[in-house]
Amino acid sequence: MTSYKFVNKKVGVIGCPFNGGQHRNIGVDKGPTKLIEFGLLEQLQELEWEVEFDGHHKLNELRPVEDPNIGKLKKPRYVSRVAEAVSKAVESHLKRKQVALTLGGDHSLALGTVSGTLSVYPDACLIWVDAHADINTPETTKSGNLHGCPVSFLLGIAGKIPGFEWVNKIISKERLVYIGLRDVEASEKKILKQLGIKAFSMHDVDKYGIGKVVEMALDAVNPKRNLPIHLSFDVDALDPTVAPSTGTPVRGGLTFREGHYICEAVHETGCMVAVDIMVKIS
Amino acid sequence: MTSYKFVNKKVGVIGCPFNGGQHRNIGVDKGPTKLIEFGLLEQLQELEWEVEFDGHHKLNELRPVEDPNIGKLKKPRYVSRVAEAVSKAVESHLKRKQVALTLGGDHSLALGTVSGTLSVYPDACLIWVDAHADINTPETTKSGNLHGCPVSFLLGIAGKIPGFEWVNKIISKERLVYIGLRDVEASEKKILKQLGIKAFSMHDVDKYGIGKVVEMALDAVNPKRNLPIHLSFDVDALDPTVAPSTGTPVRGGLTFREGHYICEAVHETGCMVAVDIMVKIS
Amino acid sequence: MTSYKFVNKKVGVIGCPFNGGQHRNIGVDKGPTKLIEFGLLEQLQELEWEVEFDGHHKLNELRPVEDPNIGKLKKPRYVSRVAEAVSKAVESHLKRKQVALTLGGDHSLALGTVSGTLSVYPDACLIWVDAHADINTPETTKSGNLHGCPVSFLLGIAGKIPGFEWVNKIISKERLVYIGLRDVEASEKKILKQLGIKAFSMHDVDKYGIGKVVEMALDAVNPKRNLPIHLSFDVDALDPTVAPSTGTPVRGGLTFREGHYICEAVHETGCMVAVDIMVKIS
Numbered sequence A, B, C: 001m002t003s004y005k006f007v008n009k010k011v012g013v014i015g016c017p018f019n020g021g022q023h024r025n026i027g028v029d030k031g032p033t034k035l036i037e038f039g040l041l042e043q044l045q046e047l048e049w050e051v052e053f054d055g056h057h058k059l060n061e062l063r064p065v066e067d068p069n070i071g072k073l074k075k076p077r078y079v080s081r082v083a084e085a086v087s088k089a090v091e092s093h094l095k096r097k098q099v100a101l102t103l104g105g106d107h108s109l110a111l112g113t114v115s116g117t118l119s120v121y122p123d124a125c126l127i128w129v130d131a132h133a134d135i136n137t138p139e140t141t142k143s144g145n146l147h148g149c150p151v152s153f154l155l156g157i158a159g160k161i162p163g164f165e166w167v168n169k170i171i172s173k174e175r176l177v178y179i180g181l182r183d184v185e186a187s188e189k190k191i192l193k194q195l196g197i198k199a200f201s202m203h204d205v206d207k208y209g210i211g212k213v214v215e216m217a218l219d220a221v222n223p224k225r226n227l228p229i230h231l232s233f234d235v236d237a238l239d240p241t242v243a244p245s246t247g248t249p250v251r252g253g254l255t256f257r258e259g260h261y262i263c264e265a266v267h268e269t270g271c272m273v274a275v276d277i278m279v280k281i282s
């Protein structure tokens, strides 16, 4: 039996059907609704978790009438307002010693979820499971879609962008680790290298096996297993044969079992305080 | 080349189209027939095994006219008679220094096959490859289907059930090991824990890799590789994408290669004396 | 960043639509054309390789009018002429410090590609990724198809066959290693055993994981990582679910990720001088 170091066996579920961090308008916002419809809450209850569900947040109501680009960034005000709202929701659940489970939605939401975690647990570490590094800065992004940039904001390397002043909880680069990378841009590789951020690509998963990779990842950011963990899981880390996506699929992702194993092994530490499940178009 | 410690390079094939250990009537009984039709015997001969095939046992003729439940147990007399017949068939092949290969059929048959093995090799160990633990007792079973109970009888923890007196060869809990569990009931978890039975779940397969898991399983029950081995393989241990089943499939099972590897690695020990291949509805 | 020990970051691409090494006439010759059409050259350029493409060699023009069997060998003159031409093409690229990338075509072409490599790098080692050992001699082959024999010629154990006198660069048996074997004939097993050739089967991949297997394979033939490497990759090493073939598929092959990992890990040594990608009917 896992004993929980920071939370009670309660989970606060935050539904975030949101796709403002990218330019396409299809699919991303349906993930949370489907997960609930398919019985996620009941399954959590069967596993003896006490469940509190906020309902799906009406994030579309936060859309500003006018939202011109800031530099290359698209829909900056919309993404910022939504992320701030989600941040508050996460914070509220965490303060009541619940695990905050956010269902997205596109990965720009993690700007909010991780900020929420850092408000309550300033020493939390972040395990980012993704095919992509999502670490472009407003300078280095080509597309300007904010779902490719949240990590740069969280690390404090995004520079000052009007409207994002509320993102003032910064995670140290030593507390961040990636698992599952397989489609990283040259600009992102440069940032990862410069900052010396620990990252386990699919090449590493093949080389060492998922068991060893998760152990090494935990050793890197949480060697004594005494820090709170935020797990941000982008479903595009899974192979397209497991989790078909409507975007351009990249072969060679995690198997269903490997994805499942990561979640189980992180849970087993007893340190997990927040989880994002992002079912989105990559 | 593997050298065989207990048998000659001969295999006795026992066809058991039987589905009495469960309530559904479809599919389970067709496995053995299909395996033979698809050329199993010829393939064994190509691998230079001498093959003796009994023909398919006419197990349905053993069905009693009346067979009311005993407690929750369904079709208890039918299952018992069939298992006893299969036990004798296994015993007969083993006495002639053959490997006994039983093709099922539902897993209640293993009550018979393992009993047959224990008659000839009292110190045999049992490797149970399955998504399920099949260890419910007549008390703890919810469904009353005997295919979920054979291990409790073999361990001697089933209590006294009329008609099952012939099951009097007991395997020690130290000689039993599971590989591939992924769908174990709470009642079964309790028994496994109380008895301290060694079990490698899919989580362990992901964590250590199948090579290490099989080595650890063999070390647990047969550390000197000098005891006879009974391998009981329920095909539902394989992922539904490999071996589709007509029951409710549970994702995250063994790959074709992992299932194959288990059989090869157990064979390589030179200790294998009996194998069950159970193609059934889970 | 990989630093290259023998070549510049240039690749010479040799298109070899050829199926003379086997009796069937379908499919094998289309692989190279498709790979180019699907954008292989552009992808290499994106990875910052300088690319020189010869165009597809018109190998069919080398077909002799008369080509009776020699012993059991089919189309011996045709295969020999083609392989000799390909050998010269490989040699030419290697002499200009390029990596020679041959797109086949059936695996009899490797008689040429490896000979070309040995002309320029006599101490090269050979990593043969294949479901098959392709090591039958003109004596032991059953089918007489030369795509099942190239390794015996390269090892100098094929005997003297008229027309093959040009194959005079021999690789030492210590410099050859197999990865991925899963369908080896008895005659081939005998040869492998007699010569003590290092081979990692799918059983080994399951036992150790692909990371460890590639490491052991490199340690076996190139322990100091200072010898040039020729990688000959038969696509039938991949599982039929990954790379469907029009021949009789054999289950249990490499996953997409494992195949990819082998190529990456060999590349990372900085020793790779030649690669064959053989998309053929097995």
Ligand SMILES: [Mn+2]
Pocket: A107, A130, A132, A134, A147, A234
């Ligand atoms: Mn992402």
Ligand SMILES: [Mn+2]
Pocket: A130, A131, A132, A234, A236, A237, A282
């Ligand atoms: Mn992603």
Ligand SMILES: [Mn+2]
Pocket: B107, B130, B132, B134, B147, B234
């Ligand atoms: Mn079973």
Ligand SMILES: [Mn+2]
Pocket: B130, B131, B132, B234, B236, B237, B282
């Ligand atoms: Mn089962």
Ligand SMILES: [Mn+2]
Pocket: C107, C130, C132, C134, C147, C234
């Ligand atoms: Mn080949």
Ligand SMILES: [Mn+2]
Pocket: C130, C131, C132, C234, C236, C237, C282
């Ligand atoms: Mn082949």
